Amino acid sequence: MEPVRVGISAVDPITHSGLASFLSARDEMVVVDAAELTERDVLVVQVDRMTPQVMTELRSQGRELVPKVLVTGELKDSDVVSAVECRVVAVLPRNRISEDRLASAVLSAASGRGLIPPEMLGKLFDNIRRLQHEVLAPRGLGAAGLTAREVDVLRLMAEGRDTGEIAGELCYSERTVKNVVYELTSRLNLRNRPHAVAYAMQAGVI
Template sequence: MHTAPVSEAEPRSVRVSVHTPDVISRVGLVRYLEAHPEVEVVPAGSSASVDVVVLAPPRLTPQVLTAMRKRAALSPAPVVLLANQLSDGHLLAVVECRVVAVLPRSAASDDRLLRGVLGAAARAETMPSDLLGELITHLERLRGEGLMAKGSEAAGLNPREVDVLRLMSKGMDTAEIARELCYSERTVKNVIYGCTSRLNLRNRPHAVAYAMRAGAI
């Protein structure tokens, strides 16, 4: 009696969710991924588990990073990040958010995105110990493509704000900063208020910490 050979089970599709506030970008990403049979796109609002998360924020603002950290705390899925610009100051932040690949937004419709998603899924169970080194390599490639921003530019700070925050980081008060920069104290206060309100920073120490983390000072 001959037994029929047991056929190998087909590999399961990689379940991916796409997150971006831009509707046009989301539609384009979903259509691209759905065109590949090895990928199954899960609606972003679904409660189903996913293997990989694709994030494409317009900018890596403090609010976006906070949302990424919250998502990382709720799900162990690795993240592929599409970004227009990154600063060196974002490196540790994205590591905390389970980002395993950083790609330029121009990769949203080519094989780099597919390779990034499949690669992220393959390493989901055993995150490499040299992940930080891999991300640095990603950032170096982005710098070569002209997508890496200087710290102050990526942080959204103008030169006057950088000057004020740099002196504040040295422990100077408003009067001392005004004398050093030849500003009035009112101007210094306005500069501080402008950057904290625009970037949703809580207070002066938070503003200094934000600028330092972004590599602006």
């Protein structure tokens, strides 16, 4: 299995070197220039706090589709939603970071899973509840606007299964699983997989 390609964006050279040292020590990943990343890779972003400038950089061309692990010292309620919108799929408090935590977050992001602390998921729920009221479920869908197949995929995703595991459990191809996720996130205007899981949890279907 090829190692996960990881890029790093940090606020200062010392922090950048520290993160690179953590990641380079693992056989499962290799550190590359952040400018070379694709949507199959992972970007580790260290910031003191989310600001409009940080969000602009995260959404910049070439980075908008790259899964991101956010390492930050401060994250306000409104920042969680902004982070998810920038395709942040894992969040690590800077004061609790370790080599193992960082590696776990990167590998989760690379496999299509999220690693957002439960207390932060709660901050998404109010916004998702508002979204539920705004979305008119199309004919043939459940009250949450999800098909039975989509619910099955989201339930396994919430258990931490990756794309291959979900495909095997449901007897689908990996392409079918990816298409299911793409269709539901596009239809319901959800930003990524953690956002979709949070939506389904709040809707009470998983």
